Structures are given as structure tokens and as C-alpha cells.
Amino acid sequence: MALILLIEDEQVLRDNLKELLEMHGYTCITASLGLEGITLTKNNNPDLVLCDITLPDFDGYRVKIELNKLNYNPPLIFLTARTDKEDYAKAKEVGAVDFITKPFRIKELINRISWILNKKS
Amino acid sequence: MDIKQKELDFLQYKTLVASIHDVVFRTDSNGNWIFLNDSWARIMEFDVEDSISKPFFSFLHPDDVATDAALFKPMMAGTKQFCSHEIRYMTKSGNICWMKVFAMLVKDESGRIIGTQGTLQDINIDIQNREMRKLAEIQLMLSIKKEKELNLLKSNFVSLASHEFRTPLAIMRSSVELSEIYINNNRLQEPYLLKHILTITNQIDQLSELIEKVLTLGRIDSKAFTCKKEKIDLIGLVQEVIYALERIQHDERTVGLSVRGTRRKVMADPLLLAHAITNLLSNALKYSVNNREPNIEIVFTKSDYSIIITDFGIGIPVNAENKIFQAFYRADNVEAIKGTGLGTFIAKKFILLHNGTVSFTSVAKKGTIFTIHMN
Numbered sequence: 001m002a003l004i005l006l007i008e009d010e011q012v013l014r015d016n017l018k019e020l021l022e023m024h025g026y027t028c029i030t031a032s033l034g035l036e037g038i039t040l041t042k043n044n045n046p047d048l049v050l051c052d053i054t055l056p057d058f059d060g061y062r063v064k065i066e067l068n069k070l071n072y073n074p075p076l077i078f079l080t081a082r083t084d085k086e087d088y089a090k091a092k093e094v095g096a097v098d099f100i101t102k103p104f105r106i107k108e109l110i111n112r113i114s115w116i117l118n119k120k121s
Numbered sequence: 122m123d124i125k126q127k128e129l130d131f132l133q134y135k136t137l138v139a140s141i142h143d144v145v146f147r148t149d150s151n152g153n154w155i156f157l158n159d160s161w162a163r164i165m166e167f168d169v170e171d172s173i174s175k176p177f178f179s180f181l182h183p184d185d186v187a188t189d190a191a192l193f194k195p196m197m198a199g200t201k202q203f204c205s206h207e208i209r210y211m212t213k214s215g216n217i218c219w220m221k222v223f224a225m226l227v228k229d230e231s232g233r234i235i236g237t238q239g240t241l242q243d244i245n246i247d248i249q250n251r252e253m254r255k256l257a258e259i260q261l262m263l264s265i266k267k268e269k270e271l272n273l274l275k276s277n278f279v280s281l282a283s284h285e286f287r288t289p290l291a292i293m294r295s296s297v298e299l300s301e302i303y304i305n306n307n308r309l310q311e312p313y314l315l316k317h318i319l320t321i322t323n324q325i326d327q328l329s330e331l332i333e334k335v336l337t338l339g340r341i342d343s344k345a346f347t348c349k350k351e352k353i354d355l356i357g358l359v360q361e362v363i364y365a366l367e368r369i370q371h372d373e374r375t376v377g378l379s380v381r382g383t384r385r386k387v388m389a390d391p392l393l394l395a396h397a398i399t400n401l402l403s404n405a406l407k408y409s410v411n412n413r414e415p416n417i418e419i420v421f422t423k424s425d426y427s428i429i430i431t432d433f434g435i436g437i438p439v440n441a442e443n444k445i446f447q448a449f450y451r452a453d454n455v456e457a458i459k460g461t462g463l464g465t466f467i468a469k470k471f472i473l474l475h476n477g478t479v480s481f482t483s484v485a486k487k488g489t490i491f492t493i494h495m496n
Contacts, residue, residue: 009457010288012320016295019313023302054284056457081287084280102291106298 002117005046006030007037007063008079009055017050020106026113032056034063041072047117050109053080053087064094075116079104144220144241147227150197150234152176164243166213182209182217199234202226207244219248278449278462285331285461289324296320334463337396338448341470348474350388355426356380358391359417362398366406374414376402382421389495393471397479400464401430401491407458409434409488428493437483445481454485 004026008014014030021028029044031037034055041049049067053060064076077098078091091099098112138145138158144165147156153176157169165172165180178186185208195201203225210218224239296317303314340346356378363376398417405415415432437445441452446469449462472479472493483489 010292012324013288013292013295016292016299016317016320019299020295020302054456081284081291082280083283083287102287103294104291106295 001025001027002047002113003027003029003044004113005037005040005044005049005074007034007049007051007055007060008032009052017106021110024106024110034058034060034066037063038066038070041067041074042070045072046074047120048113049074049076050079050113051076053078053082053091061090061094064096068095075120077112077116079109141240143243145238146177146241147236147238148177149236152178152193152237155236156238161241164212164218164241165210180210182211185209193237196224196226196237197234199226203239207248210241219244274447274449277451281449281451281461282331282335285459286328289328293321293324296324331461334461334467337467338463341467346393346471346474348390348393350390350475352386353389353391353394355387355389355419355428356384358395359398359419359428362395362402363417366399366403370406372410374406376406376414377416378419379416380419380421382426385421387426387495389475390471393474397468397471397493398428398430400468401479401493404460404464405430405432405434405489405491407460408432408455412488425494425496427495430491430493431488432490433488436485436487436489437481438485442483446479 004021006014006017006021006028008017008030009032011032014032018028018030029040029046031040034057037049037051040046051060051063055063060078060080067073067076073095075097076095077100078096079100079102080087081102083101088099097116100109100112141158142160144160145156145158146154146161149155154173157172159169161167161172162169167180172180178189181189188206189208192201192204192206196204203223205221205223207219207221210220212218221242221244222239223242224237226234227236227238229235300314300317303309308314359378363378367375402415402417409415409432413433415430415434418429418431420427420429435454438452438454441450444450445452446465447462448466450466451460451462469479472495475495477493477495479491479493481489481491
């Protein structure tokens, strides 16, 4: 069963997504801060990371950059309310595998996750 | 050349000098006019005859005398052969007349310096055009700068609004999808179903508030608000604002209210004033979570009154002090806290409609005091 780390500061959305992911057969651990997300990645080695960009301590790009530096490279998808082209370009630049704009359908998210995980395996 | 021919040549020369549009002059070595053509009278309004023998310094703008003296002296000392500069003369009627001076040394047959000669060109129109061009350039640069700032604020707002609109929508969609799953699986008694309905209701409230603020901004821009003053119970109005905000607080914090001075009714537009106080007080609560509770003090004096809103929160950074009342502006230290950058802007607009003022003092990480003052 794949392990997914969800980094999202909005508590209700975090709880809802965790429940939805678990309903679709994934194990989900969560973090509300960027730094917490990095620690959880190091300690749990998730198969995939879902990461918000606007976080209270530092942004999602920095999370990915720090993980790259530490050589922890699980595929990372940004889940974000940002829609600027610049954000999309920056997400690509730091090495994210996907960029999903809020609000999204859970089906869409699950499809992307399973495609990325299949590709990985 | 016979005498007659010389006289003829001199007459032609005189006519030529008289017809030159610029002032043609000669001075002696002390700077006294010894010759001026008729353009002098036309431009400077002084009679040529009255001006002869008078020093040219006496016709200069008082502030330019020293400058011109500094140029004239080296010529008389023989260290400079000519000079060319722009300087202000004063006409007979007291107006400034900008002249472009071209002067060269005049020597006698033995080589002794006996004075200067040259022209004074009236360049008032040039100077005016130059000044106007400079002014227009400054105005253009200012408006470009303002436009750039506004565009930046607007683009910040679009990003911010996008985030603020999309996040509640994402929460609502995830709650709706979970609810659908519960219903499809016949889990209608699921307590989480109720939780999701509440979540959706809260998010709708948040979105409504955001839409309300954006619409208020639009109405302010189109000057749709007018201040309809009436006699109101200010203390009662502030109590209602406090009560409304306390009800929607996630923590248990309350807001203290104190009153100084003799209580009385005041003239104000209750809707606009309540809106302004709500915006400032909700900021006081929002930016001081986990700190001491904010408080409001109403101060009545004989002729005026103040509403002082004090919080003990994160404060306003020094670099944000001049921008805090701008639309869409959000300080660096509030990125993690939801907001549109419109609350203080709207509050100030509504206070200004009362001819009142709103000001603040703040210390980072200590708190902020906003003061509404009404006459």
C-alpha cells in the first residue's frame, strides 16, 4: 500500500484529503508546515508527496529544493490555489512531477497519483 | 573710401544693428552700457537713453548679480576672451526676463581692454518650454510610477484573490465528494456528514465575506457611498460590533470596552461607521491570536470623540507603515494569515466620508493601536 505525505496548512482540507486518499486505498500521513513535511519525508520515506505552495513557514518550492539537497526525491505534486504561469514554471524548475490547481476533483488527483506511482514502479 | 561712402556704410550698419531682434550692446570696462540697440527698449521696456551709462549689473535679477560678476571680472582681467551663459534680467515692470548672453572683449588699438560687446537673446519662451517639458517629464514619470505600483498591487490582488477564492472552493469540493461517498454507501447516519455540511456552510460564509469586500471596493471606486449622518448611540453600536465578532471567533477571546468622558449620542452614519470599526477590530483579533485580548476605548470630549482599538498582536512592520491604508496591500508578516488587503483601506475610506481621521501606532510583535477621530 503506497504511502503518501500530504503537506497542507488548511486543516479542513488536510483532513478531507487524508480521508479521501485513505478511502482510495492509500496510507496518508500529514504535515501542516514545510519544515515538518521535510522531517516526515526523511523519517518515513513516502512513495509520493502532495504539497501546498503557500505554507506558513516557507513555500512549497523551498520544501522541494531542501528535499533535493538532502537527496530525498519522492515524486512531488504541488496542490495549489496559485494559477500564475510563473508558478507553473517554478514548479517544473524545482523538479515537481505535477502541478494541480485547486479546486480539483478527487478522481483527477487519484488518477494522477496512480499514474505517477505506476510509472515509478 | 571717401567720407560720403563711409557715412553711407555707417548708416547701413546702424540700420542693420537696429533691425536685429536681439539686444546688441557695448559696455565700458566697468560694465556700464555705452551702446544698446532698440531691442533693449522692446524687450526690457527701459528707455535706451536712460539706460546708457548705467551698469548692466543694475538690470540683473538680484540673485544673479554675483554669478554675472564672476564671469565679467576674468574678462576684464584679460584671462577670458568671451563668455556665453543664460541669466535673468529684470524688466522695467518687474518681470523676470531670461537672456542668453554672448559677450566678447573689446580692445583699443594698443591692445588695452576697453569693455565688452555682444548680444542678449530673449530666451523666455525657450526657458518656459524647457520648464514645461521638465514638468511634463516629471509628471509622466510620476504617473508611470503610480501606474506600475497600481499594477503591482492589482496583480498581487489577483494572486491573493485567486488563492482566497480557490481555497474555500477546494475545501467545499472535497467535503461534497466525501458526503457523496457517505450517501452512495448508505452511511446517512455518519456524524461526519454533518461535519461536512458545517464545513461547507463556513466556507460559504468566508467566500461571501470576501465577495462582499471586493464588491465594497468596487462601490468605493465608483463613489457609490454617501455618508448619511444621524444621531446614534455610539456605545451601543460598538457593543453590537463586538458581539457580532465575538460570536464568530474560533477561540474564546472577548473584547473589552471602556468609555471615558461624558456619554452622549453622536452624529454618524451607523452603517459606514460600524463597517469601519468591524474591519479594524476583526484585524485586531485576527493578528493577535494566542495573545492578550484586544480592547476598545471610546473617548468623548466636548466637541469630538475617538474610538481607540488596541491589540497585542504581531504589529505592523516599519516598512509597511506608509502602505497599510492602500488597497490590496498586505504586510510581509501576515502572509500566513488570511486576508485581502482591503479591510483597513475600506475602514479609512468610510472614516474619511465622515470627515474623520484614522491613524495608528504600532510596535512589531507588541501590538497596534488604531485611533478613529471624529469632530
